[in-house]
Amino acid sequence: MKKFIILSFAVSIILSCGTETDLTFSKDIAPIIYKNCTPCHRSGGAAPFSLTTFNQVNRKKNTILGVTQSGLMPPWPADINYTHFLDEKYLSEGDKQKIKDWINGGAPQGDIIHLPSLPLFNNFSRVGNPDTTVWFDSILVTGNSRDKFYIATLPIELDERKYVRAMEFLPNENNLVHHMNGRLLNYEDGAKTSITQGNRLLNLELPETDYIQQFNALQLANDNGTRPSQINSAVNYLPGVEAQIYPKGIGGFTMNKKSILTADDIHFGPIPQDKWDHSRVNIFFSKEPPKRPINEVMLGTNGASKIIPPLVVPPNKVTQHTSFLKIPEDISILTINPHMHLLGKSFKAYAIKPNKDTIRLISIPKWDFRWQYFYTFPKMLKVPAGSIVYIEAEFDNTIENQNNPNNPPIEVRERLNNGGAGMRTTDEMLQFIITWLPYQEGDENVSLKVK
Numbered sequence: 001m002k003k004f005i006i007l008s009f010a011v012s013i014i015l016s017c018g019t020e021t022d023l024t025f026s027k028d029i030a031p032i033i034y035k036n037c038t039p040c041h042r043s044g045g046a047a048p049f050s051l052t053t054f055n056q057v058n059r060k061k062n063t064i065l066g067v068t069q070s071g072l073m074p075p076w077p078a079d080i081n082y083t084h085f086l087d088e089k090y091l092s093e094g095d096k097q098k099i100k101d102w103i104n105g106g107a108p109q110g111d112i113i114h115l116p117s118l119p120l121f122n123n124f125s126r127v128g129n130p131d132t133t134v135w136f137d138s139i140l141v142t143g144n145s146r147d148k149f150y151i152a153t154l155p156i157e158l159d160e161r162k163y164v165r166a167m168e169f170l171p172n173e174n175n176l177v178h179h180m181n182g183r184l185l186n187y188e189d190g191a192k193t194s195i196t197q198g199n200r201l202l203n204l205e206l207p208e209t210d211y212i213q214q215f216n217a218l219q220l221a222n223d224n225g226t227r228p229s230q231i232n233s234a235v236n237y238l239p240g241v242e243a244q245i246y247p248k249g250i251g252g253f254t255m256n257k258k259s260i261l262t263a264d265d266i267h268f269g270p271i272p273q274d275k276w277d278h279s280r281v282n283i284f285f286s287k288e289p290p291k292r293p294i295n296e297v298m299l300g301t302n303g304a305s306k307i308i309p310p311l312v313v314p315p316n317k318v319t320q321h322t323s324f325l326k327i328p329e330d331i332s333i334l335t336i337n338p339h340m341h342l343l344g345k346s347f348k349a350y351a352i353k354p355n356k357d358t359i360r361l362i363s364i365p366k367w368d369f370r371w372q373y374f375y376t377f378p379k380m381l382k383v384p385a386g387s388i389v390y391i392e393a394e395f396d397n398t399i400e401n402q403n404n405p406n407n408p409p410i411e412v413r414e415r416l417n418n419g420g421a422g423m424r425t426t427d428e429m430l431q432f433i434i435t436w437l438p439y440q441e442g443d444e445n446v447s448l449k450v451k
């Protein structure tokens with residue numbers, strides 16, 4: 001009898017190390033998933049499958065264990081130990097440990113009485129009620145399981161010039177569009193007779209000569225051949241980030257009666273079957289003119305500073321490049337966006353003040369072309385006149401780079417602007433976009449979070 005007690009005691013010790021856990025889905029894990037995963041992993045969300053119920057999570061638990069421990073999910077390539085941004089997506093070490101212990105402990109459901117209610121999501125807007133909604137032409141996304149990159153254009157006519165507070169991009173189908181960067185071409189009255197005659201779509205992987213010809217067929221220029229004025233980053237989209245909106249009084253722009261929104265580029269993820277994309281743009285007008293319209297400056301490819309050494313990446317090599325730009329006046333930085341293509345390996349940006357202090361901007365130790373966020377600082381970041389912004393980037397043109405489009409690798413280089421036709425995905429780019437305002441006293445205390 002005594003022997004049996006000792007034995008069963010030993011068995012229960014063995015059980016409790018490794019196969020049992022007090023953690024349950026309902027009480028401990030659901031709150032972590034609902035907050036960090038469900039915003040994308042839900043019906044109508046950007047991810048390919050839902051994580052909203054115990055069964056859905058339980059079915060995927062092995063991959064969830066892998067992607068949460070490796071840091072692949074939630075996706076956030078920026079190093080949170082270097083700088084912080086709004087809406088950061090990452091799991092605390094404590095939450096990671098809980099997920100691991102729960103899965104290794106058999107992933108019990110627990111009493112559903114503890115289950116928190118699912119957060120509410122609006123599939124038609126993350127911002128509010130739009131004043132108007134406009135649609136891109138449908139795009140057939142072929143199911144050849146490859147990434148695809150296009151320029152898509154959307155002509156918009158208004159009765160009168162209007163002030164815009166924000167634009168929001170929404171794909172009709174989750175998990176189809178992976179990212180899109182939208183620029184608004186604003187035509188002055190009388191500058192362009194028709195904005196609807198040009199082609200509406202350009203494949204960014206065409207061979208060079210076709211590409212330039214097809215770019216011209218988009219007919220984006222004014223009637224006299226000059227380029228219209230443009231609002232860069234009028235709208236950007238990444239799964240989980242539909243609109244770039246700042247607190248009242250910051251940002252916004254004027255939209256002329258005739259304009260063309262160009263998604264350049266729009267990236268569709270790999271899918272196994274043909275699907276139609278029918279993406280839309282919500283526009284939020286404002287009665288007041290923009291008080292502090294934002295400015296953009298870009299370092300690198302086609303930008304205000306040159307890349308050193310020039311961006312040529314020989315086959316089977318990893319190369320390092322830098323670029324720097326002096327800031328002539330006191331500025332307040334709102335948002336930054338590093339941009340590279342498939343060979344990108346790592347990225348870092350910082351500013352050196354005239355007194356030699358460093359202002360950290362961003363570090364991305366492991367570049368992932370799928371997750372090119374526009375990173376907004378929690379508060380405006382002052383960079384004083386005379387500071388120099390530096391970027392440092394690495395490119396990997398070996399076969400170790402799983403995203404290398406060429407096997408065996410071939411020389412890849414940047415392509416400079418050719419009447420705006422500079423962006424084929426299989427060429428490389430190194431850009432760093434800074435969205436800024438002229439500095440005003442007290443800006444460093446202004447929160448950029450929109451309530």
Ligand code: HEC
Binds near residue numbers: 033075
């Ligand atoms: C910002 C949106 C977003 C968030 C937040 C997010 N995911 Fe994902 N997830 C995606 C997308 C999109 C994919 C499809 C793969 C891709 O595009 O990289 C994906 C893929 C996955 C996969 C499949 C990976 C594979 O290799 O097949 C798993 C598992 C996953 N996510 C789990 C999670 C978990 C767990 C969380 C929360 C801790 C989370 N995701 C948070 C967007 C998101």
